[in-house]
């Protein structure tokens with residue numbers, strides 16, 4: 001079943017047509033790598049799905065809901081490459097804020113916070129403020145904040161960059177768990193090694209359009225081109 005449907009999406013960034021009639025359909029439980037050269041439109045796509053940039057033309061639907069509805073917003077999570085943390089909140093308070101904004105606060109989710117902070121080795125940082133954290137730790141906080149939310153669509157911009165090798169392996173396992181729960185993941189990456197056994201399909205963007213798609217058997221070719 002298609003969970004995300006994008007039709008003829010056209011988006012301007014300043015004077016640039018950053019997305020120019022993009023079409024994409026993603027199924028439940030699918031892990032899709034969105035690839036393309038710098039400036040191809042990958043971040044613009046994520047930000048448009050999240051409603052951070054207005055679209056000029058076309059449509060986006062998640063689970064049949066359109067962008068302006070609360071039902072749509074509750075069904076998609078975005079983990080940006082650059083962490084966006086609030087200086088006045090502790091690590092734990094960030095997680096609580098995320099859970100509250102998605103109306104997913106529960107004891108089970110608090111257990112999930114403890115599980116993920118252990119797996120990413122920041123369990124001892126829960127009472128720290130962002131200023132006290134290293135760059136990689138901040139990134140882990142942003143990552144965990146997004147991962148504790150159960151939403152049918154998860155968007156992640158360069159998830160592996162800046163993570164130590166153990167954290168990269170944990171993230172790969174978590175993506176498999178998300179997939180098993182039928183959640184769809186769309187991510188940008190150049191680290192295809194981490195996607196062995198996880199990625200179902202790649203979608204190549206060029207000048208704001210999908211120019212090529214392929215399945216996991218093309219992984220070797222992608223590694224050669226992008227590594």
Ligand SMILES: Nc1ncnc2c1ncn2[C@@H]1O[C@H](COP(=O)(O)OP(=O)(O)OP(=O)(O)O)[C@@H](O)[C@H]1O
Nearest residue numbers: 013014015016018037038039040041042043044045
């Ligand atoms: N704030 C902005 N103002 C004007 N043009 C922008 C802005 N942000 C992006 N663009 C332009 O929109 C196009 C798409 O950029 P986008 O950031 O979506 O690419 P990307 O595929 O994410 O690239 P990268 O791999 O470098 O992150 C590029 O031509 C870029 O120059």
